[in-house]
């Protein structure tokens with residue numbers, strides 16, 4: 001059994017998380033494991049364990065939590081929150097942890113690419129011919145190529161989300177600059 005060094009424990013972490021309205025419920029966790037038993041991600045992703053994550057919050061293992069890529073495998077289905085007998089807001093606490101991880105630039109590359117895709121096209125995945133053909137075969141309406149992408153870009157710039165996900169804006173062409181200035 002490995003013993004964690006005291007230096008890797010952040011004694012103020014529990015208080016930090018408890019300072020958020022949804023975070024203070026972590027103090028009610030009695031480690032029953034119902035959240036992990038009900039979690040769809042835990043069934044398929046080895047090592048992902050929301051019960052243990054709540055324990056890590058309580059014990060102050062901040063670094064271990066926010067540096068782990070496992071954190072990002074939570075799909076935010078909120079089943080853990082619904083099933084917890086103590087009413088612990090597990091999924092919301094995981095969002096708090098993701099926000100802390102993002103501030104430390106611990107965002108998986110795949111998610112940064114997805115963010116770039118949203119900023120560029122307003123959609124999480126590129127819409128290729130195969131998707132369009134399948135939509136037609138299912139009699140679904142034609143899709144616009146972009147969905148509110150100007151509004152998305154405005155939000156991204158205003159909130160500095162672009163810096164968080166290391167998004168590189170493309171240089172505007174001379175024609176685009178002229179068009180923007182009328």
Ligand code: SF4
Pocket residue numbers: 028029030031032033034035036050051054083084085086087088090
């Ligand atoms: S279900 Fe609730 S009380 Fe049980 S381990 Fe998960 S968070 Fe803790």
Ligand code: SF4
Pocket residue numbers: 035038039040041042050073074075076077078079080081090091094
């Ligand atoms: S919200 Fe996340 S941790 Fe909770 S049950 Fe769903 S995938 Fe699991």
